[in-house]
Amino acid sequence: MRKIVTFIIIFTITLGIFSEIAFAQNSVNNISxxxxxxxxxxxxxxxxxxxxxxxxxxxxxxxxxxxxxxxxxxxxxxxxxxxxxxxxxxxxxxxxxxxxxxxxxxxxxxxxxxxxxxxxxxxxxxxxxxxxxxxxxxxxxxxxxxxxxxxxxxxxxxxxxxxxxxxxxxxxxxxxxxxxxxxxxxxxxxxxxxxxxxxxxxxxxxxxxxxxxxxxxxxxxxxxxxxxxxxxxxxxxxxxxxxxxxxxxxxxxxxxxxxxxxxxxxxxxxxxxxxxFTLNHLYLKGDLVGNYSVKSGVEIPLLAAEDFYYIKEKKSTSIPKVDIENKDLSKTSFQRGDNILNGNVMLDGKKIGVIKLASGEKYSAMNFIPTLSKNSDGKQSSIGKTFLYIFSFAAFSVVLLRIRKLRLRKNFKNRH
Missing domain, CATH: 3.40.710.10 (DD-peptidase/beta-lactamase superfamily)
Structure with missing residues (x-):
């Protein structure tokens, strides 16, 4: 009996909500x-x-x-x-x-x-x-x-x-x-x-x-x-x-x-x-939206270049998604904060807007290595640190090889 009563109450409330929305829609449609x-x-x-x-x-x-x-x-x-x-x-x-x-x-x-x-x-x-x-x-x-x-x-x-x-x-x-x-x-x-x-x-x-x-x-x-x-x-x-x-x-x-x-x-x-309808914010300026992979394997964080708001029906439980444009930036240099890509904001399969995406890193197309930038908290970024280690190791290896080559040449001269 309780289940039946509960069902009737829920059904009545739901019917009331949709009736109210339908009535409002009809009232708007009657505007001359x-x-x-x-x-x-x-x-x-x-x-x-x-x-x-x-x-x-x-x-x-x-x-x-x-x-x-x-x-x-x-x-x-x-x-x-x-x-x-x-x-x-x-x-x-x-x-x-x-x-x-x-x-x-x-x-x-x-x-x-x-x-x-x-x-x-x-x-x-x-x-x-x-x-x-x-x-x-x-x-x-x-x-x-x-x-x-x-x-x-x-x-x-x-x-x-x-x-x-x-x-x-x-x-x-x-x-x-x-x-x-x-x-x-x-x-x-x-x-x-x-x-x-x-x-x-x-x-x-x-x-x-x-x-x-x-x-x-x-x-x-x-x-x-x-x-x-x-x-x-x-x-x-x-x-x-x-x-x-x-x-x-x-x-x-x-x-x-x-x-x-x-x-x-x-x-x-x-x-x-x-x-x-309600006004909702999806991202505030500086929020992380996603990452972009350069062909060299580097991950560039993509930040919201601006606040992004959207309108949604109050009864809707859907959440917007961002489709980031597919574009090759491996040969393009840019600074941290530069707008480099756009994202199409989709809600229930419908495009509701476009958000500009800024780079969270400096990037140099000359050597495919992001330059060393700092995060918003002032600390060195993990990407920057990783490439610093790689670059330092490579440079050190080149120096060692150069020294070894010079020594071999010197020894050769001494023997002759």
Whole structure:
């Protein structure tokens, strides 16, 4: 009887766990946006995807790239003088005046909190001299980040049939933007005031449109570190956001959604990621990953050249393995710490990443003998010691043979 009861309890718990996971999966699959991605910030691994490489008009989520370039190219206290064009841009704005002087910080708050198109154009002209030149910079930076299906034609996101990006590309841009601590500080501020300027004698209040960071909102999401909304009639609704929980950070993107449901949809995405997946570290920099055998028989220790993290389902018990590339290095000289090989990290038969492998020894291709290096604890390595003994013995033998030969020659001369 007890065995039956125990079995029923275990079965019920197991069924509950898998039902919860299935429910979460179904909830994510019900998201109506055409392009959807949930990406792990640390590893770049994709947890959930839907049409992630299909280009869509991104509306004001474009401003994540404008903000990124601003933080990369400017200081927050830099002065910006507004040109002729920004005051006449369409859409959302804070009503800048030609010749008005503001700081980069003021314009960034207007850009990210109130989605001001005139602030976007003012920053673009300040950085590149014109919006056309700034757009070139936007597209160039996108390619550097791996956003290969993106083509920007303006710095704010007003609809243009050639203005396109993808869920994957936007996630890569937001991931890079989130590396700047200033972004989180700005993006999580509920309200900001732009002080009177040389053209305006009144303060301008700037409200944050991102409800996920507003604690008094029903859409508040604890751990949200920023986000950007977007909408035009042709572009439909779009939204990007980043959130952290228990040391794990996730990036969510929703593109081209006919429904105004991104507040709840993005929370479903974040909950799905945090509840079902964990961030794990496989190796820390300097950890021994394996050994490489040179053709001469020398064993070279291979060390992790960087920290390596990976995402795994919480229910999974699998452990990643590293497949070290097969490459002949016997004729290559390298220093201790040089990156010499790569390892493909495999989990359940799937490649989840590549780890760079550094040599734990100096190695000279001239004589196929590793030079004498020390371990991390300052002691001579065992490999170095072994070859020191071999080399010393060989050198001593050569000297003895040379002496013997000289003596034989001398004796021969004395006899004759």
């Amino acid at each position: 946006a055409d392009g959807v991605i949930l990406m792990d910030y640390t590893t770049g691994e994709i947890i959930y995807s839907k049409n992630i490489d299909t280009p869509y008009p991104p509306a004001s989520t474009t401003k994540t790239m404008t903000a990124l370039l601003t933080l990369e190219k400017c200081k927050l206290d830099d002065e910006v003088v507004v040109g002729k064009k920004p005051p006449f841009v369409d859409g959302s704005k804070i009503y800048l005046y030609e010749g008005e002087k503001l700081t980069v910080k003021d314009l960034l708050y207007a850009l990210l909190l109130q989605s001001a198109n005139d602030a976007a154009e003012a920053l673009a002209e300040h950085i590149s001299g014109s919006t056309d030149e700034f757009v070139k910079l936007m597209n160039s930076r996108a390619k550097e980040l791996g956003a290969l299906n993106t083509n920007f034609v303006n710095p704010h996101g007003l609809y243009d049939e050639n203005h396109r990006t993808t869920a994957r590309d936007l996630a890569l841009i937001l991931r890079e933007l989130s590396k700047h601590p200033e972004y989180k500080e700005i993006a999580t501020t509920n309200m900001y005031y732009i002080k009177p300027t040389n053209k305006s004698d009144k303060e301008r209040p700037i409200w944050n449109k991102n409800r996920l960071v507003q604690k008094n909102s029903k859409n508040y999401y604890e751990g949200c570190e920023g986000g950007k909304t977007g909408y035009t009639v042709q572009s439909k609704h779009s939204y990007v956001a980043v959130a952290s929980k228990n040391g794990q950070k996730l990036i969510a993107v929703l593109l081209h959604d006919s429904k105004y449901t991104y507040w709840t949809d993005v929370k479903v995405l974040f909950d799905y990621g945090f509840n079902n």
